Amino acid sequence: MPNERRRKIAENSLLLKSFSPDIQDMILRMSSWREYDRGETLFLQGETAHAIHIVTEGWVKLYRIAPNGGEAVVNVFAKGESFGEAVAFRGHAYPVSAEAVSACEVMRIPSSALLEAMRKDPEIAVSVLASTFAHLHSLVSQLEQLKAQTGPQRVAEFLLELCDCNDGGCVVTLPYDKFLIAGRLGMKPESLSRSFSKLKTVGVHINRNHAEIDNIERLREFSETDPVEAWHKG
Numbered sequence: 001m002p003n004e005r006r007r008k009i010a011e012n013s014l015l016l017k018s019f020s021p022d023i024q025d026m027i028l029r030m031s032s033w034r035e036y037d038r039g040e041t042l043f044l045q046g047e048t049a050h051a052i053h054i055v056t057e058g059w060v061k062l063y064r065i066a067p068n069g070g071e072a073v074v075n076v077f078a079k080g081e082s083f084g085e086a087v088a089f090r091g092h093a094y095p096v097s098a099e100a101v102s103a104c105e106v107m108r109i110p111s112s113a114l115l116e117a118m119r120k121d122p123e124i125a126v127s128v129l130a131s132t133f134a135h136l137h138s139l140v141s142q143l144e145q146l147k148a149q150t151g152p153q154r155v156a157e158f159l160l161e162l163c164d165c166n167d168g169g170c171v172v173t174l175p176y177d178k179f180l181i182a183g184r185l186g187m188k189p190e191s192l193s194r195s196f197s198k199l200k201t202v203g204v205h206i207n208r209n210h211a212e213i214d215n216i217e218r219l220r221e222f223s224e225t226d227p228v229e230a231w232h233k234g
Contacts, residue, residue, distance in 0.1 A: 058104025
């Protein structure tokens, strides 16, 4: 059984938070937890999926290796976020690989546990669909950023997602190295560095793995500005 910290994070995840306490308890009893070191593999592209994962500490990336040997970062998941729902239910091969970006802890829910829960309460399927839709929405948002935003705007929006408040100043910790942030935002590392430099004009200062934001509203306004205007501001 999980300790209290793990239980709270799992219970409040998008995947499980709408389940009844009895169903949550059943799933937690059937699940396992594992700690991973930075760089350690959770699973590889092509392996058969038998479980859904929830990050309870740290960061995990999903990626594919392109034909030219380059790595394409598909998504990055933080504490309380889940992945692998759709493919696990069908027992298909993983279309991506998963790797610990930092030292992390991951909850592994056997797909059989959720299928049993659905038989007990069909409404659970709605929660699973909501979680899957959230992943799709995230990918659509990433595509929209690539098509409609400048590099500095993409970085600005990324920083805003890390803020734990809606206005005033804020200091956020960059969750993983700049090479991976660049991959996540569809940029080259040198383009990311230039974007960080341009964001100084809207009150963003990078100090190692921290970003100091002078004014969240000002940064949000910049991220939502027409790209042509943003190029001049940035």
